[in-house]
Amino acid sequence: MRVVVVSKSPPVIVRPSSSSVVPLTRVTEKLSSFDKPYALSLVTSFLVFEHPVHDAANTTKRALSYALVHYYPFTARMIVADDDGEFHMRCHGECVTFVAASANCTLKDAKLLEVSNGETMTSTLLDDLAVNSPAESYCPGDPLLLMQVTEFTCDGFVLGVTWNHGIADAVGMAQFLRAVGELACGFPFPSVIPARWDASLLSLPPFILELVASPEPLNHLIRIGISIPLSSINRIKVEFLERSNSQMCTMFEAVAAVLWQCRTRAIISDPESMALLSFAVNMCKHMGAKDGFYGNCIAIQQVVARSNTVVDADIVDLIKMIKRAKDEAAQPNQKEGVCKIIRTLDQQQRYNTLILSSWRNIGFEEHDFGGGMPARVMC
Known part of the structure; x- marks a missing residue:
């Protein structure tokens, strides 16, 4: 080479x-x-x-x-x-x-x-x-x-x-x-x-800020490429469409569900431990940002479930959980209970956390x- x-x-x-x-x-x-x-x-x-x-x-x-x-x-x-x-x-x-x-x-x-x-x-x-x-x-x-x-x-x-x-x-x-x-x-x-x-931009609630900040540097991580076949993604999207009253799922939701389940199966040691999926959401339309705004306007959404639930769940059910979390982006003030759970996870079982950021x-x-x-x- x-x-x-x-x-x-x-x-x-x-x-x-x-x-x-x-x-x-x-x-x-x-x-x-x-x-x-x-x-x-x-x-x-x-x-x-x-x-x-x-x-x-x-x-x-x-x-x-x-x-x-x-x-x-x-x-x-x-x-x-x-x-x-x-x-x-x-x-x-x-x-x-x-x-x-x-x-x-x-x-x-x-x-x-x-x-x-x-x-x-x-x-x-x-x-x-x-x-x-x-x-x-x-x-x-x-x-x-x-x-x-x-x-x-x-x-x-x-x-x-x-x-x-x-x-x-x-x-x-x-x-x-x-x-x-x-x-x-x-x-x-x-x-x-x-x-x-942008003076019209609404403020991010403080309890979400605690989740956005990384608790320690991530420079110990390595790069790795993982390919999920498009045929598998399309199959999941068709299955979701058929079983969800013609509601569609996005490519991100299908990929996130697959990665969350596969990783939880790979690392699970205690079936009763909590598994966390965390992903970034563009908040511009929810926070009143002007057209052309280029500052930060993202928040972190979370999905929390027991490890055995994620491992055994139907992929369609996992996608529904992810969709519900995305829908909550417009109502961040209703998430304080979830945030308390995640702060506890952050101290005790951070390895069970999967953080995704889609550049699509x-x-x-x-x-x-x-x-x-x-x-x-x-x-």
Whole structure:
């Protein structure tokens, strides 16, 4: 197997192409209740483009500079304010970090176009395709956004984006990258007018905040690819339709039910112990977020059942449980009893917790930087 070598140029700073959008004085903005739990969290996504773009690195860097005119808070820094000791964003048009890189092989050679159980083979390579490893932690004062473009010998390229989760959730980042792609293609303005601080956004209830924050770093985890055949998913969807008065289930609900049951069967030691399924839900439509809002607006929904119930349940019944949890997203104030159970689980049986986050339909797969949409999206 060929050794893949990624050669990186020294990092450069990128600022908004127009200084007119930068505040003349340092502006400090508070984080929303949705932002606060993620102020020290980093997320990395990879967009694999199979078709070439002329001078991909410089094209992307220029478009990034144009996009920052409209999304200048990405140039801010996370700081701890003296008055309340909480994290705030300080905006004065600092910069974001950009790296141009090249690989000594094709995308196919690097197995970046394969979606299979062999994804673990690319773990080390993925770390090389981003400015920061996903396992690295964020420190106050670090850039909120880091971007790397790695060009391969086949003229394809990988866009690796690492960002502080406190500035945007995945939906917000997808909106930002769509703007970068549009500007790279020659559009004069992004198609969506961005809004970062939205006074109309409702606050997240405090008891949910306790569940959102990760109790400890997750850098001991490994990457692994698991494929669920589409034929199995379609069979489950048909079965659910036939047994639920023509009600349909989504692909996420079918996949979540399968993973929850299979994992519980694999790890169960005490049939009476509680098994928890936890997943993120986009709350924009429930919290009154404006069109174009790109800050955080997600909450964590939970499904709790005894392990033996999950192991023995009919898959249709598990999907119904997941659906009920999703329906509760519009009524978060009714969940305090469930939250008390989950806080107890967090201390005693955290290993029984399965956390899922679906990137399907977020928008990462729709970006075009001039050569077509990505062949693959990874995180």
